[in-house]
Amino acid sequence: MTMRIAGKVGLDDLPRICPLISRQNNPKFKAGESLVVEVGPAKFGGELPVVIAGPCAVESEQQTLQIARSVKSAGADMLRGGAFKPRTSPHDFQGLGLEGLKILRAAANETRLPVVTEVIDVRLVETVAQYADMLQIGSRNMQNFPLLVEAGRSGKPILLKRGMAASLVEWLGAAEYIANEGNLNIVLCERGIKAYPYYEYSRYTLDLNVIPAAHAETFLPVIVDPSHATGVASMVEQASRAAIEAGADGLIIEVFSGCAGAERPKCDADQAIDPFTLSRIARHAHREGNGTVFVAGRWFRCA
Numbered sequence: 001m002t003m004r005i006a007g008k009v010g011l012d013d014l015p016r017i018c019p020l021i022s023r024q025n026n027p028k029f030k031a032g033e034s035l036v037v038e039v040g041p042a043k044f045g046g047e048l049p050v051v052i053a054g055p056c057a058v059e060s061e062q063q064t065l066q067i068a069r070s071v072k073s074a075g076a077d078m079l080r081g082g083a084f085k086p087r088t089s090p091h092d093f094q095g096l097g098l099e100g101l102k103i104l105r106a107a108a109n110e111t112r113l114p115v116v117t118e119v120i121d122v123r124l125v126e127t128v129a130q131y132a133d134m135l136q137i138g139s140r141n142m143q144n145f146p147l148l149v150e151a152g153r154s155g156k157p158i159l160l161k162r163g164m165a166a167s168l169v170e171w172l173g174a175a176e177y178i179a180n181e182g183n184l185n186i187v188l189c190e191r192g193i194k195a196y197p198y199y200e201y202s203r204y205t206l207d208l209n210v211i212p213a214a215h216a217e218t219f220l221p222v223i224v225d226p227s228h229a230t231g232v233a234s235m236v237e238q239a240s241r242a243a244i245e246a247g248a249d250g251l252i253i254e255v256f257s258g259c260a261g262a263e264r265p266k267c268d269a270d271q272a273i274d275p276f277t278l279s280r281i282a283r284h285a286h287r288e289g290n291g292t293v294f295v296a297g298r299w300f301r302c303a
Helices: 011-017 061-074 098-111 122-131 145-153 168-179 210-217 226-230 233-245 275-285
Strands: 037-039 042-044 050-054 078-080 115-118 134-137 158-161 186-190 222-224 250-254 292-295 298-301
Touching: 011 168, 042 050, 050 061, 050 275, 061 078, 061 098, 061 275, 078 098, 078 250, 098 115, 098 122, 115 122, 122 134, 122 145, 134 145, 145 158, 145 168, 158 168, 168 186, 168 210, 186 210, 210 222, 222 233, 226 233, 226 250, 233 250, 233 275, 250 275
Parallel strands: 050 078, 050 250, 078 115, 115 134, 134 158, 158 186, 186 222, 222 250
Antiparallel strands: 037 042, 292 298
């Protein structure tokens, strides 16, 4: 007798379980073509990758404004920062909440950078949507289905991070919950998965193979979080470059101010890079002086 496993799904099931975002069910998107998700002037899935940068957490007005100005000068297209922080321990810094949202909005207004921040609770979606240009669903909440539904109903563009142990099918299934609310403005984010080297020489394993796989199965843009994927500041630049070469539509990176005398961040300090490193990453992502040309929807390296 053949053993059958309940709940088993694979890529062949995607047209059935993800009809709204499956490339196979939406032939208007040609092979390799992505939906362009616009967040202010930032265009995910457009001709150039989008660079999102900022602090892991909003810790003070001064810290956030310093970093916002720095990432703007370094070439970032969007600002990131957490006002609500889901932490492993309830005793760790949980973010500034509403005060953090107000600080983030003020920094975004000053720098004219669209802002993305995480929403962690169904009860907070409406509040966060008042201050953010894009809502982030974090790895820990990828399969929080009521939250996905409410975020989809907000009408805001959604940045959906892959669960740290999620398959591609599970990740796209989560995106379908958002799309089912009439919101197709979804950007997928690979942020590293738990695998053998977990906390041995990097924080997670950056699954670059999932980028072309996701592009093959859905028309949604795919970006990469090299900060959480590595957990090591010195690895972020190489991981960022690799992600761009693998076809990522953007990056989301944690940055500290780099100002003399500035305190190290309370959250994930060891993976935050300085603005000078960010500027190199941004130049590479924006194809400045690296000998590439954009032809027929793809980048080619000049001889």
